[in-house]
Amino acid sequence: MEGLHMSISELVKFEGETLTFNDAKITSVTLSEIGGTINVTGHQDIYGLIYLTYNLTLNPNLVTQGAFTGKALGYGEKGERNTAALGGVWVRKERNITLYSLDDVSDGNFHFAVVELNLDEESATINFSRMAK
Secondary structure: OHHHHOOHHHHOOEEEEEEEEOOOEEEEEEEOOOEEEEEEEEEEOOOEEEEEEEEEEEEOOEEEEEEEEEEEEEEOOOOOEEEEEEEEEEEEEOOEEEEEEEEEEOOOOEEEEEEEEEOOOOEEEEEEEEEOO
16 A cells, blocks of 8 residues: 555656647637537647647536547658647636646657647647656
8 A cells, every 4th residue: 555655746757858839829619519629730849740639528517627538640840740649637717728638649658738728819838748657
């Protein structure tokens, strides 16, 4: 039962620096009966041009939070391709949505990302870090 006394910093470890997107924008929003889909496009130094799709579902008891699944597709400077399966939870405060995402990337990395969507500006701030396995 030793694991019950571990601090959170021992449970999840990160490698390398925190990475960010340069100019992420919300490109479309599609609504459904259970939530909606938000598409984001941006550039990142390692993965290049990236397309992201987040499929949000509402928590049945709280319309300001829920879960999501998603996909990412990145094309690097020389056309190299990476994909990722995304999943996590989200919360909305006024017209800002924050997603907390665990990403399984085709290059073998796991990433933890914090995605902040500003609905007024239709912009996104995305910071992520590689998780140690």
